[in-house]
Amino acid sequence: MAKLSRRDFLKGVAASGTVVGAQMTGGLLSRLPVAAAQDMVEVTYATPGGAVEDAAWEPVWEAFNEENDTIQANYLAVGGGYGPQYLQLLQAQLAAGTGPDVFFVMDGFTVGFAARGVLVPIDSYVDANPDVDLEDNYPGHIAALRWQDQLWGLPRDGAPYATWFNADIYDEAGIDYPHGLTWDEYLEQAIALTERDDRGRARVIGGGRGAWIDWIWQAGGDVLNAEGTECLMGEEEAIEGLRFAQSLVIEHECAPSASDLADQNEGALFTSGRMASFTIARGFLGAVCNTPFRFDAALPPAGAVRVGRTNVGPTVMSSDTADRDAAWELLKFINSSRGQTLKISSGYAYPSRRSVVQEDWYVNFTCGNAIGTGLNTVFNDIMENGWARTWPQHPRWPEISTVINSELDALYSGDKSAEDVGTEIAAQVNAILAAE
Amino acid sequence: MGGFLRINDIFQPKRLSFWESLNAWIFVLPWILGFFLFTGGPIFASLVISFTHWDIVNPPQWAGLANYETMLSDPLFFQSLKVTTMYALVAVPLQIVVGLFVAILLNTKIRLIGLYRTLFYLPAVLPIVSVAVMWRWILSRDWGLINWFLSLFGVYGPGWLSEPEWALPALILMSLWGVGAGMLIYLAGLQGIPTDLYEAAKVDGAGPWAQFLYVTLPMISPVILFQLVVGLIAAFQVFAQPFIMTQGGPQNATLFYLLHLFRNAFEFFRMGYASALSWVLFMYIAILTMLIFRFSAAWVFYEGEIRNE
Incomplete structure (x- = not known):
């Protein structure tokens, strides 16, 4: 009896693979005529999703x-x-060719996608559709979606940051609620509100660390220059912002230490009643509405410049979409007042359209133990007054962000001075920019 | 100096008939197909990709050895290699010692021994994500179990995950959580040691320590070798714990090699560089494994082995 050789066996494997491959390809192709027969164009929108978000959409x-x-x-x-x-x-x-037609990109990543040719610039569509009414969107949100003089998407929502405060903690300490404080006032309040035991364990933390970029902007500094060719973190203004951020944690111990945050993030510290205030977007309502304490939102602290961070919800069109016109119709609808109202009125995001903020459902919103109307007015005040900026836009932002976060660890642990951190970030980021 | 004679040198296997061969090939066919489709193909592809610049969505561009050269000027490459090597050097021997110790404790005939064995093995089958979240609390500076225990002796424990000098030791400590898997294999090895060897040792006047040193250890040395090699490979593939618990921080103190690779591949979209990193890791592990095998002859004893003196 002949022995089955390795070569014969591998031939058999190859033949089987061909048959399997043909079956798979056939299966794929057999799907295509179905859509054509129905004469209906299908466009898919992708976002991270989740039980709450799915229902809102x-x-x-x-x-x-x-x-x-x-x-x-x-x-x-x-x-x-x-x-x-x-x-x-x-x-x-997207790499497999099975990507969505229209999708959400996280803030700060839009430019990276655009630079790699994944997105369709939509200027021509906007020009041809006056009903888009770009003016109704907050200018800051639209500006964040422009890169190299082209518009790469429309916002589905926006997320300016405001200060959320626990009114019970303030009342107990006999301190006025915060609203648009100066740095000194904020520091004074945070110190007065903080309660730690002799081992440094916090019963109450006076305030959050704040977004690091806010302190830098408020001191008049920035991460990158306008052209995105140079890192400015070594400049005196940026270092001043870093110095203030570090002093909250190390010198005054009135913001969460690394150990505090190893146990709970700032949101959890706040909702568990262990932190008097912190800054974040309106989407936090989903968590804060269920807390047992009284709360509201207020204007965040400010330094030399009144400015804070806002996120954007970029909605973009894939360059691989089979029908760009259909994809545009969906993108336009998601950005429209109607689309945003339908989505946001059942959720907690913040609209990117001014007209939506004037609607009754938004103006009269309340939940849980909210004590005032700050949560309905402060975000609009921030956007209308131009007190919000979006993340710096750069194709290599993820790498830049990783460098900054690593150095911020050293800043917040007190292992490095603000000067050393700023200088080191500038050196490393400039090396990344130089490698472009 | 003598070589080794193996069983196959003495007993030549008989040639298989056609049908026997066919049956054998059919049985291994699913694995072979799966290997070529899902493992062999990607392995080969990653080698080719390592010589390119590729951002996933655009066509790759040939880069020659540029990605390998980049490593030499990438401080995070050396940092991640250092972190992972330190972890492997400490965690693997520790896991072997603790695993073997627990196995010896459980290799006794006492009541409820099955329950004890199950309890020690149980952590090894729990999902790593839940385990990591639980360990974050155990390692908490202010409210954690470990620091509470230390406080009983007047010691204020460190911020295990928030202080650069303690973060890696914390993850090494946590790695002992899974010694149950190794314990099971040691237990099987221990139970395979013929009892007459112990009886002979006792007759020769050997106490418990001498029995362990001259009977137990040599007899389970192949198991230890297996655990050493597998443990080393696993140590260089640690990812989930730092990804969930520290994100490589603080200050890159827990930037494991795979985390650095992952970031380059899926956050910076530098697939070519990430592939080059993976091949360097492969070579690194292969060299270490070869060294272990090379020097294993000095301390590993095989039962079926005949040594020519």
Whole structure:
């Protein structure tokens, strides 16, 4: 009896593989005529998703599909949460040619996608559609989506940061609620509110660390120059911002230490009643509405410049989409007042459209133990007065951000001075920029 | 100096018939197909990609050895290599010692021994994400179990995960959580040692320590070798713990090699560089493994082995 040789066996494997491959390809191709036969264009929108978000989007798709006879909007919850994992999953789909037509990109990553040719610039669509009404969007949100004189998407929402405070802690300490404090006033309040035991364990922390970039902007500094060719973190203004941020944690111990944050993040410290105030976007309502203490939102502290951070919810069009016109219709609807109202009125995001903020459902919103109307007015005040900026836009922002975060560890642990941290960040980031 | 005679040198395997060969190939076919499709292909692809600049969505551009050269000027490459090597050098021997110690304790005939063995093995099957979250609390500076225990002796424990000098030791300590898996293998090895060897040792006047040193250790040395090699490979593939617990911080003190690789691949989209990193890691592990095997002849004893003196 002849022995089965290795070569014969591998031939058999190859033949089997061909058959399997043909089956798979055939299966794929057999799907295509179905859509064509229905004469309906399908466009898919992707976002991280989740139980709450999925439910908030539902009315948007229902309305869009009802109003469009020839376009069917599909919702794709990619998963991974609002972090790097979402981007990884999204990139894998785009690389495989199975990416969505329209999708959400996390703030700070839009330019990276645009630079790699993944997105379609939408200027021509906006010009041809006056009903888009760009003016109704906050200028800061639109500016964040421009790069190299082209518009790469429209916001689905925005997220300016305001100060959330625990009114019970302030009342107990007999301190006025915070509203647009100066740095000195903020520091004084935070010190007065902080209670630590002899081992440094916090019962109450006076305030959050604040977004590091806010302190730098408020001191008149910035991360990159306007051209994105040089890092400015070694400049005196940026160092002053870093110095103040460090003093809150190290010198005065009135903001969370590294050990405090190893146990709970700032949101958890606040909702568990262990932190008097901290800054974050309106989306925090989802967590704060269920707390047992009284709360409200207020204007954040300011230094030499009154400015703070705002996120944007970029909605962009894939350059691989089969039908750009249909994809544009969906993108436009998501950005529209109607689309944003449908989505946000059942959730906690902040609209990117001024007109939506004037609607009754927004103006009269209240929940849980909210004590005032700050949560309905402060975000609009921040945006209308131009007190918010978006993250710096650069194709290599993820790498730059990693360098900064690592050095901030040394800043907040007190291992390095603000001068050393600023200088080191500038050196490392400039090396990244030089390698472009 | 003598070489080794192995079983195969004495007993030549018989040639298989066609049908026997066919049956054998059919049984291994699913694995071979899976290997070529899902492992072999990506391995080969990553080698090619390591010589390119590739951002996933655009076509790769040939870069020659540029990615490998970049490593030489990447401080985080050396930092991640240092962190991972230190982890491997401390955690692997520690896991072997603790695993073996627990196995010896559980290799006795006492009541409820099955329950004890199950309890010690249980942590090894728990999902790493839940375990990491739980350990974050155990290692908490202010409210953690470890620092509470230390406080009973008047010692204020450190911020295990927030202080650069303690973060890596904390992850090494946490790695002992999974020694149950190794314990099980040691236990199997211990139970395979013929009892007459111990009886002979006792007759020769050997006490418990001498029995352990001259009977137990040599007899389970192949198991220790296996655990050493597998443990070393696993140590160089640590990812989930730092990813969940420290994100490589503070100040890159827990920037493990795979975390650095992952960031380059999926956050910076430098697939070519990440692939080059993976091949350097492969070579590094391969060299260490070869060294271990090279020197294993001095301390590993195989039961079926005949040594020519």
